[in-house]
Amino acid sequence: MLDCRIPWNALVGRLHRLCTLCWLVVALVIVSTGISKAAETASVRMGFLSYRPPPPPAYEIDPVPEDEGLAGGRVAVRDNNTTGAFTGQQYSLDEAWLDENEDPVAKARTLVEEGIQFLIVNLPASELLSVADALKDRSVILFNVGATDDRLRGADCRANLLHMAPTRAMLTDALAQFLAFRRWQSIFLVTGPQAGDKLYADAMKRSARKLGLTIVAEKPWEFGALARSKADAPTTAEALVFTRDVDYKVLVVADEAGDFGDYLPYRTWNPLVVAGTQGLIATTWHPTLEAWGAAQLHNRFRQSANRPMRPLDYQTWMAVRAIGEVVLRGAKADAVDVRRRLLDPQFQLAAYKGVPVNFRTWDRQLRQPILIAQPKFLVSVAPQEGFLHQRTPLDTLGADQPESECRVQ
Amino acid sequence: MTSNPKFSAIQLICALTMWGLLPCQAQAYTIFVSSEKDNTITVIDSEKLQVTNKIKVGRRPRGILVTHDGKYLLICASDDNRIDVMDTKTLKVVRSLKSGPDPELFVLHPSGNPLYIANENDNQVTVLDIEKNIVVAEVPVGVEPEGMGVSPDGSVMVNTSETTNMAHFIDTKTHKLVDSVLVDSRPRFAEFSSDGRMLWVSAELGGTVSVIDTETRKIVKKIEFKVPGLPKETIQPVGVRLTRDGSRAFVALGPANRVAVVNTDTLEVEKYLLVGQRVWQLAFTPDEKLLITTNGNSNDVSVIDVEGLKVVKSINVGRAPWGVAVGP
Numbered sequence: 001m002l003d004c005r006i007p008w009n010a011l012v013g014r015l016h017r018l019c020t021l022c023w024l025v026v027a028l029v030i031v032s033t034g035i036s037k038a039a040e041t042a043s044v045r046m047g048f049l050s051y052r053p054p055p056p057p058a059y060e061i062d063p064v065p066e067d068e069g070l071a072g073g074r075v076a077v078r079d080n081n082t083t084g085a086f087t088g089q090q091y092s093l094d095e096a097w098l099d100e101n102e103d104p105v106a107k108a109r110t111l112v113e114e115g116i117q118f119l120i121v122n123l124p125a126s127e128l129l130s131v132a133d134a135l136k137d138r139s140v141i142l143f144n145v146g147a148t149d150d151r152l153r154g155a156d157c158r159a160n161l162l163h164m165a166p167t168r169a170m171l172t173d174a175l176a177q178f179l180a181f182r183r184w185q186s187i188f189l190v191t192g193p194q195a196g197d198k199l200y201a202d203a204m205k206r207s208a209r210k211l212g213l214t215i216v217a218e219k220p221w222e223f224g225a226l227a228r229s230k231a232d233a234p235t236t237a238e239a240l241v242f243t244r245d246v247d248y249k250v251l252v253v254a255d256e257a258g259d260f261g262d263y264l265p266y267r268t269w270n271p272l273v274v275a276g277t278q279g280l281i282a283t284t285w286h287p288t289l290e291a292w293g294a295a296q297l298h299n300r301f302r303q304s305a306n307r308p309m310r311p312l313d314y315q316t317w318m319a320v321r322a323i324g325e326v327v328l329r330g331a332k333a334d335a336v337d338v339r340r341r342l343l344d345p346q347f348q349l350a351a352y353k354g355v356p357v358n359f360r361t362w363d364r365q366l367r368q369p370i371l372i373a374q375p376k377f378l379v380s381v382a383p384q385e386g387f388l389h390q391r392t393p394l395d396t397l398g399a400d401q402p403e404s405e406c407r408v409q
Numbered sequence: 410m411t412s413n414p415k416f417s418a419i420q421l422i423c424a425l426t427m428w429g430l431l432p433c434q435a436q437a438y439t440i441f442v443s444s445e446k447d448n449t450i451t452v453i454d455s456e457k458l459q460v461t462n463k464i465k466v467g468r469r470p471r472g473i474l475v476t477h478d479g480k481y482l483l484i485c486a487s488d489d490n491r492i493d494v495m496d497t498k499t500l501k502v503v504r505s506l507k508s509g510p511d512p513e514l515f516v517l518h519p520s521g522n523p524l525y526i527a528n529e530n531d532n533q534v535t536v537l538d539i540e541k542n543i544v545v546a547e548v549p550v551g552v553e554p555e556g557m558g559v560s561p562d563g564s565v566m567v568n569t570s571e572t573t574n575m576a577h578f579i580d581t582k583t584h585k586l587v588d589s590v591l592v593d594s595r596p597r598f599a600e601f602s603s604d605g606r607m608l609w610v611s612a613e614l615g616g617t618v619s620v621i622d623t624e625t626r627k628i629v630k631k632i633e634f635k636v637p638g639l640p641k642e643t644i645q646p647v648g649v650r651l652t653r654d655g656s657r658a659f660v661a662l663g664p665a666n667r668v669a670v671v672n673t674d675t676l677e678v679e680k681y682l683l684v685g686q687r688v689w690q691l692a693f694t695p696d697e698k699l700l701i702t703t704n705g706n707s708n709d710v711s712v713i714d715v716e717g718l719k720v721v722k723s724i725n726v727g728r729a730p731w732g733v734a735v736g737p
Contacts, residue, residue: 079552079572079573082532082552082573083551083552083570083572083574083575085549086551086573086575086577086586086589087589293553293571293595296529296530296553299530300530321572325574328574328591329591348593348594348614348615349594350571350572350574350594350595350614354664355614355642356614356615356642392640392641392642393640393642
C-alpha cells in the first residue's frame, strides 16, 4: 500500500532549515549593505582631469607649474578632511593627466567606471563639451575650472556642467566697471590672432556698450609674440609706432596666451594705461589679495605647493570645497544630491572674497567677486560700489538671467 | 552748550544724566585698542573719552584681553607668533608668552589661568599656563580657528573654525573634543551667556548668529539681521557681547557699520546702532555702562551708552583697530 501520509515532521524540519538559511542570507545581505553604505557615506571620491602642461622652455620667467590646478585641489581636500574628521567623512582626489593627443572622453569614462561621481575638469571648451555629452546619462557632475567661454554657460550649456571659472564676460565687465568708475571711458582695443583673443575682444566690446565706454579704435596685433621673443630678436618699426595717432584713455589688450601683451606697457606712443589680459588685469585670484582671510589660504597653499597660488589652483580649490561644503551639511555623496544642493539658492561657499559665493541657477555659473590687479598690487574688487542689481551686485558681472541663452535645466 | 569744545564728553554725559537722559559715569577705566596695521595699542581714558597714549607692540596685534586681576593686558602679536604682556599701570611690555603660530583670539579660564589661544594657521587651540609660560596642551580643531569662548563654570571651552564652519566644544580638564556644532559660513566669535546655558556664535558670511543650547548642543535659533537699504551681503556679524544680567546681546555687523541690539528673551533684534566702518569687536566697561566698538575701516572706536542705547562718541585710534579690552 502506498503511504500517502504527508511527512509533516520532515517537511517542517526541512522548511525550518531552509528558513534558517534564508535568515542567514538576509542577515548577510543586511550586514554587507550596511558596510557598503557606511563606506559610501564615509568616502567622497573626486577626480581631476587636465592636459599635462608642456615642459617649459630652457628659461621661462613664470613657467606653468606641473601641478597647476591640482595643487589647489589638494589643499581643499586637506581642508575638507580636517572637517571630515569631525563628521566621519574622507575626501580624496584622483589625478588624471592627459598627454597630448590622448582622448579626454576615454579617460573621463575610466574615472567614472572607477566610481567617481565628481569630476573637476580643466579642458578647452570643445573637449569639455565632448566629455559632458559622453557622460550625460551617468551619475556624475563636472566642474569646469579652466574654460572661460561664455557659450558654455549660454547656447552650449549642459545640465551636468557647473562652472567655477569665470566667463570672459565676467572678466571684461569687471574691468569695464573699474574703467567706468575711474571715468577712463575711451578704449583702444588691440586684439591678438588667436580664437580666444577674438572672443575676449568681443566680450570687451559688449562690456563697453553695457557700461558706457567707447571703443575709439581697434587694431589687430600683427607683429608676433614679441613678449616672448629673445633679447636679440628684432622689433619691427611698425610695432614701435603701432599706438601712434590714436586718441584714447586706456589700451585694452586681448592676448590670452600672453604672447605680446606684456610688450605694450611703456611702448605706447602716449604714456597711457594698458589693461585687459596684461597690465591691469581682471582675475579670480591674486597673490596680493590679503583681506577677508585670503592670506591664510595663500599660506596654506604655499606650505603645500611651495609656490604662489594661481587662479586655476583657486578655482579647483573652490570646486573641491563646494563639494565638501554640501556633503558636510548633509548631502548624500552622490552626483544628484550634491548637484541639487549646490544649485539651491541658499548654498553658500566662503571663498575669501568678503561675500559668500554661490551658483546662478539658470546657467550653473559661480557668481563671484572679480579682482582688478596690477602685477604686484591689488587695485580694486568688482563689483564696484554703486553698480547695483535687484538680486545681488555680483550679478552685474557676466550674463544675467534675462539675456541667458541657456535652455537646459 | 553742546558745541563748547572745552566741554568734555563725560561732563556732557553727566549733564545729560542730571536731566535724566543718561546714567552718570561712576568710575574711570582704561580702554585698550589694538591696531593691526600700525602695531600699536591705543590707550583711552573712559571718563574723558580721550586717547592718553599709544604703545608700540609686536606685529599685527589682534585679540587682546585684560587679566582677571587687572594687572596685565595680553596681546596676540599674530605676525610675531607670540603674546605680548603689557603692564596696565606702567604701559610697558614686560614679557612675552608662547602662543603657537599665528595667534588671533584667546580667552582666559574663569579662574584666571590657563589661556586658550586660537592658532589660525595651524588648525589648533593652544592651552597655555600663563604663569609658568608652559604649553599644557594643543587641541586639533577645524580649519582656521578663531572664535574662543569658555563657560562661566570653566568646564567647557569653545572654539569656532572659520572654514570648517563649526563650534567645537572642548572639555577643559581632558582637553578632548566633546562635540562639534555646525553653524553658518565663517564663524568668527563665541560668547557664553553669564548663566552658561546658551552659547552665541556669529557667522560672518552666513550673516547670522546661532544661539546654541549648551546642554543639548542644538541650535535654538539663528538670528538674522535686516537693515533697511543695505544689501544682505554687507551684514556680517562678528563680535558678540552679552550683558551680565542676561537681558541684552550686542552684535557687531561688520561692513553694515552697525551694532545690533538683541533681546535675549525673544531673540529678536530691538535696534540697530550706527557706528564706524567695518565694526568687528566689542567690549563693555566693567560697570557695563559703556560698550566700545572697533571700526577697522574708519580707524576709530565708537562709544555706546548701554542704558540709553545711543552712540555717544567716536574716537580716532591707530590704523585698522581690531581688538578692544577694558581694564581698571
